[in-house]
Amino acid sequence: MKNSFLTITFLLLTVFCSYISLAQTEKEIAPPYNIKTISFLQSDRNVIPIFKLGEGFQLQFDDLFANEANYYYEIIHCDYNWNPTAIPKNEYLEGFDNQRIQDYTNSFNTLQIYSHYKLSIPNQFTQQLRISGNYIIKVLDENKEVVFSRKFILCEDLVTVPMQVKRARTVDNIEMKHNLDFTIKSNTITFQNPLKNIKVLLLQNGQLNSGIKNISPQYTIGNDLIYKYDSETQFWAGNEFLFFENKDIRSASNNVARIDSKTPIYGSYLYTSAARANFPYSFTQDVNGNFVVNNLNSANNEIEADYAWVYFSLSAPTFRLNKNIYVTGMFNNYTLSPEYKMEYNPKKAIYEKAILIKQGFANFEYKVADEKGAIDYENTIDGNFYQTENEYTILVYYRESIDRYDRVVGKGMANSINIIN
Template sequence: MIKYISLLLFFILGINHLHAQEEYQNKTYQSFIKTVECYNSSKEQSIPVINLKSNETITFGFDDLRGGQHNYGYTIEHCTWDWKSSRLNILDYLEGVQQDIIFNYRYSFNTLVKFTHYQLNFPNDQMKVKIGGNYILKVYEDNNPDKIIITQRFYVLNNTINIGAEVVPATEVADRNEKQKVNFTLFHQMPINNPFQELKAVVMQNFIPQTAIVNTKPSFVKPGSLVYNDINTNHFWGGYEFRKFDTRSFRYKAEHVADIYRDSTQNVILSIDLPNTNNRYSNQFDENGNFFIRNNDGRDNITDSDYAYILFTLAAPPPTPKGNVYVFGRFNNYALTEDNKLTFESSRRRFYGNIKLKQGLYDFKYVWVDENGKLNETVFENSYFETENSYQIFAYHRRPGSRYDELVGFSNISSVKR
């Protein structure tokens, strides 16, 4: 009997351990949840990083397309550098209540698609964090923490390390016209006995999770600084500037819009997109994948902006026999889901897809995912060293004997000096 109970406990603990090791993503779990936004409140669509024990806040919001008023609660969990649960006691990282309700909501006005917008600012009077690091915000319905509808990443910075960074051409001569390389140095004044074990630095391009590269070994360790400039690390495809479209008004056809018509909802047909086959880079401005909710037809961007079905068309053959094309941008968390997948019509050699989006300005790209799940951002867009990209560097420190990774440095730089 004792042996049976021991096996049962081992099994249960094993399941809990596996569950705790899941990587948290930016994700929506219900199709009626749209337009999730999360950014530092000081600037719309900025990287959601705030300083510890400062007056800075994260603005988080979403729309519920069922309309009416629903009961949404939320909680916060501390994560490791690679977005798994830190498994800390909630009292170690959270001050105030452990769960709270989202009280701030507004109804849509004068729109064909009825929705309710929910908004939250964090930290707030009810809940604050005590330590730096990666955090996941979990939103759930009906006071039931198991009915999760959104998970959203954000960062709390305890800034003890300064980061100096630069973007240079790739080391290999063959890659110099297509790739960008990030070199950086961590400047610190704290004792770091074993940088190979205590420190990790994550580099991302345009805040796209799939691009993250982890650095664990500095090339040079100097007094007060750690240099990461190994010739074989931190290479990124330059890609090309994001494509974009403008649906701020349904009364006229703005940038990249071919047609607009109205039935039970608004419908927008975008101009047909072609693969970029230019051998040379041509400069054009983009927002590095961001989107901005705007409308010229109403008075309030949040409540008066309607939803429309946006028809994307890519006139291109599949690059390999098996795989899928996805529309990719911050508006969908760069997620590769059924909602953002295009269908190929072989007779016309075109990919099509309808995506329901709120009025505004949108950046997007077409990406190819082959049968092995490998993502290719350049097959339809090409790649140039001259492309303007933003790079984010996150530095994490786990002190000897500590049970968590603390975010101690952050830098956001552009590949082009404007």
């Protein structure tokens, strides 16, 4: 009798632990040093990974070991808070995952050798993703250990989200923040209990890990949900992204001061950036953090674009916070890891960092964060200016009482270049 009780207790604990492990929040896993230039593409262009349900896309990356290693992929459907959903895989995925990535090619005519991998969704194994929502894709090695993971979102087109970007409603931040006013409208869905069934995600320049969440509608007019908050929907405006271009790594180009060709891999030394927080706002055209792989002298940029050491330097004499400065952008998924943390050079009185980046054009920015990765937007190196041009996206999640997952039923987009008071 005692043994039977212990057996039942053990089984219950096993089931409970399995449930807890399944419910753990999925976070993006940064890649190891040899994995570079991870990007989602549509029509051969790097894009923010928010796609319409049924659209195709690609995930691409390079392996600097260039040993044609075997990589596999796994796709996991998640809820609004990025917890894996309990629905069976065959309900959200037609076909199979956990398959080997078969499309790979070695680099050609480059100083830094690498293997370039491409995973298309859909493909012969994964015919389609059936439902909308949050997804995370994991790339695994031969031992089925996770090498890296990336989030992406599939959305439907059942609601419209007219929105406006306004200056901050709070006087203290009127020069430094953007505020989003928006409405959710639908001719397809009747919102029975919007406080419970509707959730939104507000994004600045498509940065999935720094969005504003858990905002309820302020009030309703008929079937329209109205969001006109003063502070809850505000973003620090930041400043325009910086950029460099080294599509010809043998000669200095835009924002590249000089080239070092004496090393096995070319070095691109950028002009030293000055901290812009205490300077007046100045408009410079950017692509809101994006990057383009480009070799001026190649026919196929995917495998003929080379890698170069890009040397960043920053003059920030008034920076006194006990925090770190990182170089980030879409080229590294805004990752705050030691690989991108700047070091202070006391002899030159500047911050420096060398990063291996695939040649082309790239936007970047300097982010201030503590050791735990909490970003200090208020005390940013380059300041916050309401004139800054940012792209804003709002995603609408909908879950009926009988549903088992959070659908993404629509999105809205607006640019702060059309900001109003």
